[in-house]
Amino acid sequence: MKLLHTADWHLGKALYGRSMLEEQKWFLMQWLLPLIEQEKPDAVLLAGDIFDRQVPPVEAVELLNTFLCGLAQQGVPLVAVSGNHDSARRLSLGTSLLRREKVVLATRPEEVWIPYTIQTADGPLCCYTLPYCEPAAARQALQVQEDGPRTMDTAFRALLARVHLDPTAKNVLITHCFAAGGRISASENPAFVGGSSQVGLDCFAPFDYVALGHLHASQKAGTGRYAGSPLKYSFDEADQKKGVTLVTLDSTGTHTQVVAIIPPHDVRVLSGRFEELLAAAKETPSKDYLQVRLTDTSPVFQPMDQLRTYYPNLLHLSSDWLLSAGDGEDSAFCREMRCRRVSDEQIFTAFLQQICGTEPTEQDLALFRKEMKKEGQE
Known part of the structure; x- marks a missing residue:
């Protein structure tokens, strides 16, 4: 039987x-x-x-x-x-x-x-x-x-x-x-x-x-x-x-x-430098469900948006540089975040450090404070 x-x-x-x-x-x-x-x-x-x-x-x-x-x-x-x-x-x-x-x-x-x-x-x-x-x-x-x-x-x-x-x-x-x-x-x-x-x-x-x-x-x-x-x-x-x-x-x-079983769309994990992954995506677009790990040693501007043009089912992206720049989840910044003791200015500073790779200037901070004050009055 x-x-x-x-x-x-x-x-x-x-x-x-x-x-x-x-x-x-x-x-x-x-x-x-x-x-x-x-x-x-x-x-x-x-x-x-x-x-x-x-x-x-x-x-x-x-x-x-x-x-x-x-x-x-x-x-x-x-x-x-x-x-x-x-x-x-x-x-x-x-x-x-x-x-x-x-x-x-x-x-x-x-x-x-x-x-x-x-x-x-x-x-x-x-x-x-x-x-x-x-x-x-x-x-x-x-x-x-x-x-x-x-x-x-x-x-x-x-x-x-x-x-x-x-x-x-x-x-x-x-x-x-x-x-x-x-x-x-x-x-x-x-x-x-x-x-x-x-x-x-x-x-x-x-x-x-x-x-x-x-x-x-x-x-x-x-x-x-x-x-x-x-x-x-x-x-x-x-x-x-x-x-x-x-x-x-x-x-x-x-x-x-x-x-x-080989479904129409696979679930895959990709790893590599952004430029290499983007070139491969342009050559062979895919609707597979993807997780991407970037191994770059410097920040990448809007990697998810760029890759999703060719990978519409890109669901998760991680960056080795981003984790190392912030020392991962054990960084002082993340510990403060968990304790809810982080100010808006600290978040803005961390954003520039981790995403843009720069420190905020006095002009940046002044403009940020001005915009936040305006936001609070509306």
Whole structure:
């Protein structure tokens, strides 16, 4: 039997304030649906973080609705769990009705005890769904409080201890958590990774396959795998290879294949001297999402504006010279800024020093004071 595993769509995500909805629409409607039609999997497994936040924008909800309608037309079941970015309560709306259309949206931890069974040409497939849940939610599901689990690891172990696998079926787990030893990215919420949030890999051992979500880098994890996010959602993901995972379960075991995704616009990091970067931009303009680091040893006038003529999706720019000129975030000026003890004149002086590379003259300061006084009278 064949499965398609994906995760961490983060519909409604913005990168440095720039909406990724158009890229996400391309992924779902122009890339994923045709792939599903081509591969004809027995099920699509979606391991959480469907939306980027608990109250997603209307356009993100509409996009999910359009995708589900397209998938229903193909007759392929979708088995999904909620992630830490999702609102479990909101996703639970209409779940019993959706199941009639082979769409499973699991939002409660106790649902893991009752598998969703799919009859395939190669036998039964039992899908166990364990959405993201903190220890308090696990204690409530287990109906224990005093001696209940206090960490993610103990919570997952207690919940999975009540699972009874079907020996006549292929048993897969769809879940959203931080499996011990996983590689994290900047776009993942640090409140939900590391330390007591880790889940030991050995608790997944009984399953034929574990479809994991939460970590954005595609990677193996025990008997399972993180599909990773389908798109790059932070600049530290620039070098990651994105895709979905095709899983084949047969008599010889479990086999996985990553199908690479190459979106219309990439997320890239550029580094170099301004003149070199500008020359390259003029020669090869791009609409990729870019972060630029200038290595110049002197100030550059309005580098962002000049580069954006050729790179309209330039989202962030840093300057080695600017950081060194102000000694970075540890400079006395920055410390004073944080303490809110900086006058307008000090800010003006720092601007001339860091942007123009000059010290203000008495005439500059006099003109500045005159203009500030005029501004205060209006």
